[in-house]
Amino acid sequence: MTTTTPPRPTPAARRPRLQHQIAGTSRTRGGTIPTLILLLGAAYTLLPVAWVLVASSKSRSELFSTFTFAPGTGLWENLQNLFAYGDGQYGQWALNSLFYAGFGSVLSTLVSTMAGFALAKYEFPGRQVIFYAILGGVLLPGITLAIPQYLLMSQIGMAGSYWSVLLPTLISPFSIYLARVYAMSSVPTEMMEAARIDGASEGRMFVSLVLPMMVPGMVTVFMLQFVGTWNNFLLPYVMLANERMYPLTVGLYTLLSKGSGEPALYSLAITGAALSIVPLVLLMLFLQRFWRLDLISGGLKG
């Protein structure tokens, strides 16, 4: 496994931090302004998150009457109401999101990896055409496809099913593009040749040799897909009519728009929103070690 090292960018952690030792301590002093600006940026991004966490602790009446950042007393009550609403719809929505994003991303990552690998490591007629088709797909905004996809699905009678939301997310031209970039830089052709000489079939070689080498790229693709699908709103909104099949995004939107007629729902929407942020943040913190987001710009340099 350590026979070849990928020629691509050295992992950031290993770049030596010798500068300040060479030039003396002047490099570490004066770091206040950059640090301050960064912390201001962090405060800006964390503000709404802090707000929603505090707001979800407020009971219905406290929501509009107490100061924004004063914690309330209704957190437990809000959580109970949230999960009880509509016979446990919120829990169902969370499961749906997990299904669409989790299951969908696993499948999509596989599809993209295979396709990216093929485009990167093989010469075959039609390669250019397919590659440009993929690029075209990248430039086409996904959301403008949601309504045409809906029209098609309803024509064949599949609109409103779990499939109708799952299947369209399996194809992601951008993921294929990333997989291709990663395959090009991390899978040495010599190794493939060696395997072939040893008598391995293409499939065997792919599963035993290529896939393990592409894991960091696959993790990146998985994460991008997962977040993209988890956060997707328009596709499920358009495809689904049955509330029990909504993912969290559409479900929370429904709570909010019904909230005008039933203000009790505002508290639920807020608590639901607060809760929905948690798993994704955790996932990202966990995957931080593995992702290779330099892939995205990595494909651009010469």
Added chain:
Amino acid sequence: MSTEKLQTDAASMLVEGADPPQNRRRRRRLAPYVFLTPAMLLFVAFLAVPIVYSVYLSLRGYRLTGGGAFGRRRQVFVGADNYVSTFTEPEFVAGFTRLAIYGVIAIPLTLGLALLFALLLDLPRAKATRFSRTAIFIPYAVPGVVATLLWGFLYLPSTSPFSFISEELGWGTIPFLEGSMLFAAIANIAIWSGVGFNMIIIYTSLRGIPSDLYEAARLDGASEWQIARQIKIPLVAPALVLTGIFSLIGTLQLYGEPTTLRPMTPEVSQTWVPLMKIYRDAFVRDDLPLAAASSVVLALGTLLVSLLVLRLVQKRAFGDDS
């Protein structure tokens, strides 16, 4: 899988370890197609066919059949009627104008802040970088609808801490959701959501630059700002272009944020951005063919704009085309 079959056939005919060259070559020729099959099937089914079907549907329309006051609407061929309607609908064009205003605020600020934060993170003397980087990236995990919900409550006078403070100071509430401030308010949500992701892309691109490039400059006494301007920024230009294009595509796709704000302010109409008009036509006006025509126009327009931008910065992008 045909490759497996070929292999077992070959193996059964030959001595262990050897393999006739013609079988090997055939497997290798077929392999890429096999690997590409799932992606291609899905591509055709969910990208190509919907587009073709939309074009087909855009040439049709619902017209009355059966006469009388209560006839039935059925689908018939209507030619280019829907396209004419789309281009002559003032709200559709107005929607693009709003997108332009919104984009002018959102795109430069998102990229500018992303670049700034990335550069700052790359400074050796900056502290708390791990924390800041993670914190700034968190909005990426928040769906647009939820982000709008959060900011919506931060804008509404009755729950906004900003208005609370300004009221205490005697200045009245801040009209975030009114008039021209509305554009800034919506742009802010997009900036908040997008800065982190773009920052990380630029940052990882920065980290990929070999440090000896700046060692020389630093030894010569160049300031960090000069290094940034003359070395770092030019080298991450491809990443900037990429994030720029994504932001542009995202701008044209704006939908979730205005839709979620609608219940909170009368200033957002049902057709505030092109995609909202398309949704309204499809589901409120029950005119799917018109929505299809408008979708085709929007998709083509986006494609054109993206290609144009790419052409303009061709020198700096996509260096390793195959």
Added chain:
Amino acid sequence: MRNKATLFGAAVIAAGALLLTGCSSASDEGADSADGPITLEYWAWGTSQQPLVDAWNASHPDLQVTRTDAGGGTDSSAKLLTATRAGNAPDVALIEFNTLPAMIVGDVVAEITDYTGDARDAFTESVWGLTSFNDATYGVPQDVGPMALLYNQARLTELGIELPTTWAEFADAAVAVRSADPEAYLATFAPGEFGGFAGLAQQAGAEWWSVDGDTWSVGIDSEASLEVADYWQDLIDRDAVLAEPLLTPEWNSKLNEGNILTWPSALWAPGVIYGVAEAQAGDWAIAPLPQWEEGNSDVAFQGGSAIAVTTSSEHQEAAAEFALWMNTSEEAARIQIEAGQYPASIVGQELTLESDPPLLMPQQTDYWEVASKIAANTIPDISWGPNVNVASSAFQDAAAAAITNGTPLRDALVETQKVVVEDMKTTGFDVAEN
């Protein structure tokens, strides 16, 4: 590590596949076997629906109903249209009266004249006319919304304002409220309230749609409508009414502070106010809507819905039976009243006279008497056109723009008229020129 990864991947895929096969059947329509119990799918919104369905299911083991909330009136009508085309529409659905013609023209609802038989007698002529056109019946009325004035009696008394009985008095009262308390408003003009405004225009004599033989006439910009628009424009210009959407967090807090004193709406309104401002129970009361002319008592409807059977349903007769029970039986009527609906059926309306007043006004013991007098004075023969959805969205946007830009409301009506007529003509309807 590789083996664990493949194992994990395989497990995920297996789990996902299982879920999919299990879940895809969740979206199937009401399953039924040849002779066994039939299950109908019913789309309806509102707090009364589940208790009603539960009561039906308890007494009808062979004809079960599963209810889905597909969103409010506008949302669920939109979904019905697209679901019908996709082939997965429910068997029965709750449809607002004003959307019913569009549903008929869109081939969503089935004609059920043959199944409704004597049901006609269970309703007054004008109510039955909301679901029957040219002797063809398309639905069974469930609840009606005769318009009335909901007012915060306690606050009006506190500010020394007398309850207005004409619109002229209403305007004076609105101005008086503003000088008595600069924070308070007598009423709200909400640009999104298409149904409410239509009702006010109809009270003034406007006929927004009417049909003569095969020709439609659209009167959204008729003199009567424009006068109503001018009336409210005048109040907005003088800052005598609040020009904001209803039931937003902003509006709710103003209401709770006692700064919104009346709501010209309909008989279903008390439940809504109670949901927003429980603490004000006992302060509110209901009265007839102000009139244009002293001594009149006509009002229009705002809202109200019917249960209709869909063209996609394979059990239309059974579905009609369900609809009839829901809207004409005594048991159902009791549940309706408890949930805050004003029943459309005669038996239901008579039952209200035996009931306690709504939770918002426990002190108004003659609430139901007042209500039934109001209901008795509704304008007959209000017809809605085949593209109310178009009118509604055009009106909402035009009115909102008028308020934001300070342009007259009457222009919004003219704009709406234009859009509606154009849409009807494009579709192929015969529309008379004004």
